[in-house]
Amino acid sequence: MAASSKVSFYGGVDEIGGNKIIIEDKGTRIVLDFGKSFKARSKFYDWNETPRVANGIGDFIAMGLLPDLGGIYREDMLALAGRSKKEDPLAVAFFLSHAHADHLDYVSFLREDLELYMGETTKRIVESLEYERGTRLEFEITGYKRRPLEKGSSRIARKINTFVTGSKIQIDSIEVEPIHVDHSIPGCYGFVVRTSKNTIVYSGDLRIHGNNPSLTRDFIERAAAEKPDIMICEGTRIDETSLTKEKDVFDVCKYFVERSKRHLVYADYSYKDIDRFTTFYNVAKSTGRALLIHAKVARYLKSLSSGGNPLKLPSLGDENILIYKPREKSGVYHDHDYSKEDREIYEGNQSQVWTAENVKRNPSKVIIALGSYQIDQLVDISPTEGLYLHSSSEPFNEEGELSEEKMKNWLDRFGLQRIHAHCSGHASGRDLNDIVSSIQPRLLIPIHTEHGGLFKLFHGLKVKVPELTKEMEI
Ligand SMILES: [Zn+2]
Numbered sequence: 366m367a368a369s370s371k372v373s374f375y376g377g378v379d380e381i382g383g384n385k386i387i388i389e390d391k392g393t394r395i396v397l398d399f400g401k402s403f404k405a406r407s408k409f410y411d412w413n414e415t416p417r418v419a420n421g422i423g424d425f426i427a428m429g430l431l432p433d434l435g436g437i438y439r440e441d442m443l444a445l446a447g448r449s450k451k452e453d454p455l456a457v458a459f460f461l462s463h464a465h466a467d468h469l470d471y472v473s474f475l476r477e478d479l480e481l482y483m484g485e486t487t488k489r490i491v492e493s494l495e496y497e498r499g500t501r502l503e504f505e506i507t508g509y510k511r512r513p514l515e516k517g518s519s520r521i522a523r524k525i526n527t528f529v530t531g532s533k534i535q536i537d538s539i540e541v542e543p544i545h546v547d548h549s550i551p552g553c554y555g556f557v558v559r560t561s562k563n564t565i566v567y568s569g570d571l572r573i574h575g576n577n578p579s580l581t582r583d584f585i586e587r588a589a590a591e592k593p594d595i596m597i598c599e600g601t602r603i604d605e606t607s608l609t610k611e612k613d614v615f616d617v618c619k620y621f622v623e624r625s626k627r628h629l630v631y632a633d634y635s636y637k638d639i640d641r642f643t644t645f646y647n648v649a650k651s652t653g654r655a656l657l658i659h660a661k662v663a664r665y666l667k668s669l670s671s672g673g674n675p676l677k678l679p680s681l682g683d684e685n686i687l688i689y690k691p692r693e694k695s696g697v698y699h700d701h702d703y704s705k706e707d708r709e710i711y712e713g714n715q716s717q718v719w720t721a722e723n724v725k726r727n728p729s730k731v732i733i734a735l736g737s738y739q740i741d742q743l744v745d746i747s748p749t750e751g752l753y754l755h756s757s758s759e760p761f762n763e764e765g766e767l768s769e770e771k772m773k774n775w776l777d778r779f780g781l782q783r784i785h786a787h788c789s790g791h792a793s794g795r796d797l798n799d800i801v802s803s804i805q806p807r808l809l810i811p812i813h814t815e816h817g818g819l820f821k822l823f824h825g826l827k828v829k830v831p832e833l834t835k836e837m838e839i
């Protein structure tokens with residue numbers, strides 16, 4: 366094979382997310398991220414509709430949700446689509462920047478003998494989400510069961526390697542060095558990739574206005590020192606200048622909670638975003654309330670706190686954390702309705718457990734952090750007035766959120782006033798300009814944006830907007 370270097374993009378082009386970047390050097394190919402494309406998917410499917418499993422990978426490829434790449438997909442999924450021809454894998458190593466769906470989820474379709482590389486925290490988040498979600502075709506990251514599912518069939522584990530910032534991973538002539546960045550979920554990385562011909566830096570998703578800007582600063586410094594030939598940079602908010610910081614979310618929410626003295630406060634944010642969790646925990650603490658969380662969030666906190674609590678999360682015994690115990694789901698069985706895992710959380714933290722009755726009697730003692738997914742708990746709590754703090758941090762609808770219209774109907778029904786307070790996980794146009802001018806790549810390739818061309822406005826920057834599936838010689 367010719368000794369050339371190439372880069373190609375199979376997602377993240379003219380869309381926010383769905384990143385799948387292939388880098389080739391001397392015949393070896395690696396892939397950076399393998400995300401779900403919400404844009405492609407939402408063209409044909411609602412969030413709760415799944416392409417036909419019975420056709421394996423067939424519907425996903427036919428409808429443009431997955432690229433038709435050779436030798437990388439699960440045999441069971443290929444067989445269901447009537448494609449059983451064995452091929453050499455197009456790429457052997459997949460590097461995953463962080464645990465957001467648009468970068469990670471379509472790993473679910475990959476063959477189990479391909480090497481996955483991810484940060485330790487990403488692995489923990491993934492394991493915790495797999496546990497909460499159960500078997501789900503589009504989220505089988507650490508392992509899967511062959512389709513069609515058969516009773517008693519064993520789970521096939523994937524080959525997962527974890528890295529830390531500064532690790533150096535060699536795949537033939539390609540070296541990959543992950544460097545931590547700050548974003549709206551813990552454990553995010555950008556990558557420095559050295560091929561035999563050039564150095565490429567990939568931003569992953571990043572920001573410098575969050576609670577941990579020093580992480581992204583480290584990445585910028587490291588990337589600049591490389592004097593990279595190419596920077597593949599996210600541009601989600603290239604067309605925005607808003608400078609709202611996480612601290613502003615705290616200030617706005619605290620202001621309104623303080624003025625809602627006797628009333629119920631309901632918060633809606635992505636629980637996976639630990640910075641936002643911390644913001645609401647601090648709002649609760651500073652207003653004399655406790656944050657009332659779901660048992661699954663309690664488990665998420667526990668799992669991220671293990672191993673020395675690197676993210677410095679409060680413990681479940683903390684006086685400003687309470688755990689919400691809903692009434693049994695179906696009402697058919699007594700107490701057996703709670704999962705074993707939920708029961709463990711309730712029993713292990715008895716003094717912290719609150720029911721709808723507790724909230725009804727003491728609405729001003731808590732901030733109910735159950736999100737839109739649990740909004741039907743309002744029926745049991747039955748408020749007549751209160752505050753709803755909307756603070757979503759992801760650009761798409763993932764966990765079965767209600768449509769805006771239905772949400773508004775719920776809020777109107779129970780007399781809740783809506784306040785929106787939010788700080789993005791992505792750098793603004795101004796910050797992107799600062800980041801790029803500090804790193805000074807010879808060529809910038811924008812991805813994860815619908816406005817990549819705007820990078821051309823940055824002074825003295827050479828920009829090439831990629832085309833989907835088209836190889837770029839580098
Ligand atoms: Zn993303």
Ligand SMILES: [Zn+2]
Nearest residue numbers: 463465548570
């Ligand atoms: Zn992200």
